Structures are given as structure tokens and as C-alpha cells.
Amino acid sequence: MSHAVDQNPLLTPHTLPPFNDIRPEHVVPAIEKLLADDRHIVEEVVAKGDYSWKGLVQPLDTYGEATGQAWSPVSHLNSVMNSTELRAAYQSCLGELSAYSTWFGQHQGLFKAYQALRDGQEYAQLSIAQKRAIDNTLRDFRLAGVDLPEDKKKRFGEIRARLSELSNQFSNNVLDATQAWHLDVERDRLSGLPESALDMLKANAEAKGVEGYRITLDFPSYFPVMSYADDRALREEVYTAFVTRASDQGPNAGQYDNSVIMSEMVTLRQELAALLGFATYAELSLATKMAASPAQVLDFLNDLADRARPQAETEFGELQQFAQEQLGLDTLAPWDITYASEKLREQRYAISQEALRPYFPAPKVIEGLFGVVNRLYGLTFRENKDVEVWHPDVRYFEVLEDDQPIAGFYLDLYAREGKRGGAWMDACRTRRRREDGSLQLPVAYLVCNFTRPVGDRPALLTHDEVTTLFHEFGHGLHHMLTQQEVSDVSGISGVAWDAVELPSQFMENFCWEREGLDLIASHVDTGETLPQALFDKLVAARNFQSAMMMMRQLEFSLFDFRLHNELKTPSADDIQSLLNDVRLKVAVVPQTRFNRFQHGFSHIFAGGYAAGYYSYKWAEVLSSDAYSAFEEAGVFDRATGQRFRQEILEKGGAEDAAVLFQNFRGRAPRIDALLRHSGITASV
Secondary structure (H helix, E strand, C coil), rough: CCHHCCCCCHCCCCCCCCCCCCCCCHHHHHHHHHHHHHHHHHHHHHHHHCCCCHHHHHHHHHHHHHHHHHHHHHHHHHHHCCHHHHHHHHHHHHHHHHHHHHHCCHHHHHHHHHHEEEEEEEEHHHHHHHHHHHHHHHHHHHHHCCCCCCCHHHHHEEEEEEEEHHHHHHHHHHHHHHHHEEEEEEEHCCCCCHHHHHHHHHHHHHCCCCEEEECCCCCHHHHHHHHHCHHHHHHHHHHHHHCCCCCCCCCCCCCCCCCCHHHHHHHHHHHHHHCCCCHHHHHCCCCHHCCCCHHHHHHHHHHHHHHHHHHHHHHHHHHHHHHHHHHCCCCCHHHHHHHHHHHHHHHHCCHHHHHHHHHHHHHHHHHHHHHHHHHEEEEEEECCCCCCCCCCCCCCCCCCEEEEEEEEEEEEEEECCCCCCCCCCEEECCCEECCCCCCCCCCEEEEEEECCCCCCCEECCHHHHHHHHHHHHEEEEEEEECCCCHHHCCCCCCCCCCCCHHHHHHHHHCCCCCHHHHHCCCCCEEEEEEEHHHHHHHCCCCCHHHHHHHHHHHHHHHHHHHHHCCCCCCCCCHHHHHHHHHHHHHCCCCCCCCHHHHHCCCCCCCHHHHHCCCCCHHHHHHHHHHHHHHHCCCCHHHHHHHHHHHHHHCCCCCCHHHHHHHHHHHHCCHHHHHHHHHHCCCCC
């Protein structure tokens, strides 16, 4: 055992993860050893009785960081290079990690030590960040059940462990269900698809050694079929497979079914909330967020729905009329919506996502993204090819200020087998002041699932994909530009969940500005910037069906929040009934009886968004209002950029999000900018 530990790369301090050396067999011994060390140091620190920042918080932070630095690459690889062996190793650690987290959060001696630090004389001399970290830790002790009697503490721990297990299982089921289905077709069934999509589907088939074209449920494959395939029966078949993933319906019905997992998770979350004295899990969720109460969240969502609904109904009516008159579709089925919408967009604005692709070659987009950040904050970027990565597609960049590295990030842009869908940013290293006085620089993972390059041409992105990249990079900047040195409130750590989308949504705005696009867009063959006529069409089409899209987001948000606020011990049927009720109130687009969207809703069942999906809309109010300051001063006004950096990005979780926004904007947030940017003109 000791030899295995000696040779274990997860137990050796590294500036960056040694991805070339990490193997599944390293995971369990490393995590067991590190958690044992963590438990030992907690007991040692408590017994020593030096309840100062240096005597209590720093040693715990040092050991906690070692565990985090081992688990971060493992968790990341489980998402981006999933394999049977790694999955098993990852899964077998979840119980241990959950048990340790519960043990730590319920440790009476540690709680009292933190309370003594909070009540002692040193507290007044500490920095804002240090005070915030202590206050958050005391809050988290209470939310971990530190005050509970022993039997309830035990139950709390059991629930936490089981939820961790179920969340992982849910995620695996979605990934497995996505990869379990494919459809091989001949060229003649793909009428309407652009060349870029055909090339990709052909590459899918070639990669598997089969003839023809292979459609999969990965988004870069699924979306072009739904948008462009003239074959209605094909759209229906692909749509059916996609919306029934991991459910009791569809082509793989029951095989990776998340029905029972969802029911158990909601039931356990409600029990957890009740143990802590909250009426519902939604109420518990808000204990760490900006929103004050479930009623405030529901009022916010319903108010937005009331404002957007009339326009959404008008938009859908126009789509129905167009489909009937121009496409011969008397009834719009769900598998017709994206197709008909794309046709209407092309007719109305003479523009499509495909027509824009040649202007967004991935290398130019990345260069343009760096250019935008340089104009805003004066930063530059340098690729470092010596850093170990987990796949040949992945690149590593250093963020420079005055030619000095201040942060770094990994960029993993393309979809592939064994990589979970979607786009996300995660922390690899957090900025912190080490015990020896040295500074650890922040490092981020930035992950997307774009269409891969085919042949020797660069990947050509849609404008939607460009916007996604800017969104995730906004999260990355929040993490990388922090000036905090206390890890608990550094970067995105300690930021209220309903404010964490502010920097990401803020960055999307630059994809719609002429000045921004001139940096981002360059034709793959000619190098010309986006022609003015095309730019005008892009902007004109920006809010095409925006009210319909807003209603869709509100449907997801209301479903999530009501699920965790109303249902205590739901069956899968109860969950479906609630979703049906939400749709009855806010959906303007028809759904099929077999649609099982909730079975793949990873944000709330396998991510951090349970009773928090509303955060996207909540933060959009903040981001739109923040961006309106740039509209007033000039899109690339450096002074406004510096203020945004100093008041929002650099502060991390060190201060209350509402206070930080007020400091930047000079007032409380207003909803007007969101409605204006979304093209929602209706008011109530």
C-alpha cells in the first residue's frame, strides 16, 4: 500500500494536475489517504486550542486544498474522459467524500473553535474576506446539522451520501442513454442539411467503421437534424429519442431510466430540509442565495411570465401561420418547431446560423475573445504547450497582466465520446495565499461541446456557439481575475448562486456588438470581417422568438422551484403532473405526451441548480443592467471595464452580491434592461 501511495501522482504536490500520469487505480488510495490526513488535522487543530486565523483556518485550508487538488482532476476527467474504470473509481469515492463533508460540518469541537474565533478580539482586525469566510463557515455548520441531536445527525449524513450517489447515477444514465442511441442513414434522407452537418455525420460513421451517415444524440449532431432536415419522419424519430433519454419512454425505454432516482432525490432533499428546520428544500436552497424567500422567487418568475406571455403567443401564432402557408404543415408538432423556426428566420431576416459559420472559424473566435478581454481589462494571453492535457484537442493558456502570469485555463471545445454534453466552467486551482506566504494562481477548466474540425479545415462555429464560449469565459474571468487570497471566498467560491451567472451572461453581450464582432469574426477563406448587411440581419434577428425562449426558460425555472417547494414524497407520475401543470400555465409550444425532459434535467438532478435554476433569469436582470452601463459609457470604455473588474470580478464571494452590484451600478438593479435586450415590449 505504501509503495502505491509513494508512486501516486494524486499525492504529489503539483502546480497543475499531472494528467498524463493519473490512472483510475490511483484514485481510491489517494482519496482515502488524504481524507484520513484531513480528519487527523481537524482533531489536532481543535485539540491544540489556538483558535486564531493562523492556528485554525490556515492549516485546515492547506490540507483541504491538497484533497481538492487531487479530487479536481479526477472529477473533471470523469466528465470529459469517462471510462468504465474511471467511473467505478470515481463512484467508490463519493460515499467517503460525502461522509467526510458531513463529519466536518457536524464537528462540535470545530464549530466551537470557529465560534470562538468569531467572538474573539482578532475578528475585528481581520480583512473583509477573512470575516466573510468565517461567517460563511459558521452558517454552513448550521446547514450541515451541527446543532442536531445524534440520531438526526446520523440520518443527515446518510441522506447526504445517498444524494451524492443518486446525482452521479443520474448523470451516468443521461450520458449512457445519449451514447446508446444512433441512427445510420443514407445521404438521400438528409435533404436540407448544410455541408458542415453532413461532413460531421459522415465523420461519425467513419469513426465507427460504417458506411453512410451516423446521427447521434450529441447536441452538435442532434441540432442540425432538428433545424434543417426536410424529412419530417426523420425529425420525429430523432426528436423522440432525444426527449425520452434516460426515461420510461422512447426507443430505449426503461434501460437507463431516471424515474425512481428523481423521486428519491426530491424526497430526500425535502427530508434534509425538514431536519434543518426549513419548511421546504426551496427554502433551504435560498439560505445561501440573494433571493429572500420562495414567495419572492415565484413572484419574480410569474411576473416575467406575465410580461412575456402575450408576445410569446403572438410569436407562436406567426410561426403556425408560416408553417401552414409556406411549409404545408397544418399542425405544428414539437419536432417541427425548430425546423419551421429556422425557415421563418431565414425568410424574415435572410440569415441562418449556417450562413454565419464561415465567419467564425474557432481559432479566430478565440483570438477575438482574447481581444475583447484585452480591450476591457488590458490583459493578454499566451498558449503554453508544455502543460499536460487530457486529450489532444485541449489547449492551455496563461492570462498575463504586464507580461506576468496572473491565471491560467484549459480550453476543451469539441464534442467526443465519453464527454458529457453541455458547456461549463470549473475550478482547477483557486487563488489563495499559502501558509508559507506564496500566492497560488487561479486556474480554470473551460469546456464546450462544439462541432469538431473535419479534415484540415478549422472548426466553424455558429453564432450561438460563439455566445456559449463567451458565456463560459465570463465564468472563467470571475474565477481567474479574483484578487481574493482566502480560498473560501476566492473567485466563484462563496458567491451567491443566483448571482454567479452575472459575469457569464454579461460577456455574451459583446457577441452582438459591431466593435466586438469585428474582433471575433473573419471569413475562413477570405479573412473579411462580417459584412454590414449580414451584421444588420444578425442584430435584427437577435430577438427572434425571444419571448418564446423566455417562456421556455421560465417553464424550467418554475418546474424546478415548485418541485422543491411543493412536492414532499413525489412519485415519477407526480413529477410529471407538476411539469404538466407548469406547462399549462406558461408553455406556448405544444409538447407530446411522451416528452420526458425532466429525466435529462441534469442541472437540477446532477448539478448545483436544485431549487436554483431561476438563477439564470435572476442573474440576467443583473447582467443586462450591468451591461447597460457600458452602453451608456461606450462598449469598450476602459474606465467602466476597470470598475466592473474591481467591483464584481475581483471581489469574488468576499462581499454580498447585492452590495457589489450597487457599488458598480450606483443603484439597485432594474428589470428594464433585460426586457429591452430581450425585445420584450409587453408590460403589466
